[in-house]
Amino acid sequence: MTDGESPGGARSGADGAARPASPEALAAALRATGYLADDGLATVAWLALAMRRPLFLEGEPGTGKTALAEALAEALGAELVRLQCYEGIDASQALYDWDFPRQVLHLRAVEATRRPDEQVDVAAVEQSLFDERFLLARPVLQALRSDNAVLLVDEVDRADDEFEAFLLEVLSTHAVTIPELGTIRAANPPMVVLTSNRTREVHDALKRRCLYHWVEHPGLAREIEILRTRLPQVPQRLAEQVASVVMRMREGGNGRGALEAPLLKPPGVAESLDWARALMELGRRELDVETAANTLGAVCKYREDADRVRDSLDRLLAG
């Protein structure tokens, strides 16, 4: 820490937003919002903030990629702008669109209020059509215009190659050209977080532009900590049991687990939180075989998985 800054405190960047001074400071700020990040994730996220590069998070579903973007927005005091990608999304859905019906109504209004002998300046009327109020700003444009924003591009692997090329362009230049209005440049480029479930390989050109991180399932101690932080009313014993059972379910199929074959969808942190919450609702303070069998729907979302787990429940719960 150089002198002139408070150790562990925030440093104001050129954009005026409070940026944490070190990865440890960022981890502490995230912890304050309830998100426990490990050192690697905190370092990479801090680097993304410092270098003003997008952050590309890949990992299994349920490992907390989207949650990180939300926690970052809260920790930095920024607005979270969310763009959910889907198959077939194009630039007009992501960037902007003109509100055509309103423009048509405006034209009709001008026509209706015109006096019969009045000369109409065609150019002026056309110009008034492309006014700010007819512009529908979609997430990317909203993020570019905002002072302090975190842009979350969720599940970018569901979009296609053309959309990736468009994203790449926007991320490199932080500017958007609207033919009728001109170029809109971002005064404070937003922090961009891209998430992917790896159902498709994202093109390397986009990945090269970003800082890459693979988000793993947390370890046993970390998962217990997450459970206790997010759900403070869960007793220690229950949290430990839930975390260790979920860990064993994830390890299935590698010889030393209780399950012979791996599950189709290993449960993530979201599932263990749901399970703990379900057990709390039922008023249980400990996990036994019967309760686990009844509440299995919170953890296993596939029928084959549920059957496999139910068969090995006693081994999974054992010590």
Next chain:
Amino acid sequence: MQANLSTATPGATGGLEVTLTGFARALRSAGVPVTQDRTQSFLRAVAEVGADHQAGVYWAGRATLCAEPDHFPLYDKVFEAWFRGEVPRLVRSRANPPNRATPGMVEAPGGSTEGGPVQPDVVRVRASDADVLRHRDVADLTPAERAALAQLFALIRPRPPLRRSARRRPARRGSLDARATLREELRRGGEPGRLRYRRPGRRPRRVVLLIDVSGSMSSYADALLRLAHVWVRSAPLGTEVFTVGTRLTRITRALRARDPDDALKAAGEQVPDWSGGTRLGDVLGAFLDRWGQRGVARGAVVVIFSDGWERGDPAVLAAQMARLHRLAHRVVWVNPHRGKAGYRPVQGGIAAALPYCDDLLAGHSLATFAELVEVVGSA
């Protein structure tokens, strides 16, 4: 040169930059695709995080130089060798994300030292095992290799053969769709909008697989059933699978299970005549009587997996094949021995059937299965 980060002073940027660039180059020769702009980002990242912070440098490199989880083990190895440091083992870096078969994964065995003491350990790259496995004959594999091959089956993606349908679909060009254009105009309040077109759609054709499970084909039976399972999973309602031997058995329903091992077990229980004889002509006749007339084979693409060793009368086989050829859209014969050198289809059964087949393909290895899938998909 093995560099010790803690002794690299921040002021001596020249030496540090050379070290880091050398690390990036070592990583590239280990097989991770590191380009020039990635190296530049790496240098910038290390400048931000501070070069004296070893864990920081590790994460900075991992974020800028690696593009996939498959690169992480290589990165760890080269990092340990280059910086002689502890790789932060906070998370287990898995070689593969689970439930995804990745063939052709580059393996890097322990490196060999090159030249003088100042040269770094160069980690060598060798041809991937999976690629070689794809071209091996299935009958020659050991059980361990067979298990490895079973993973690779998931990569075969059959697409159904298509035919024109009578129904019209919205399209970018074709004949004008008056109704849709008018509706679009109404939506815009009477203002003319885009013209909408439509053209004939495409529907999938049915695919029928007839698998010979007699004694001479027993070494291929497992692989063929796995292929059939992948096919059924890709189009559950548009694919039918039968086994032929001395009897005809329909195993489509058993193969609809999601897990390949469950599917194979269920199919195995249903079939009574494993490794028996072949009465291909009679069984084919039974198939056409019971299923062909009902329309399963009509207009379909029929694939027969057999070596053609026929116990019965070749004339019967020829007659039934003629019937099948008239009924089906395309008949493909897959013979495991076709790929072997010096094979000529002169044996009685296959010689009788050959005039009525549109294609005679090899079917002994994963690569030939992939080709077969392509041929059927474009039939």
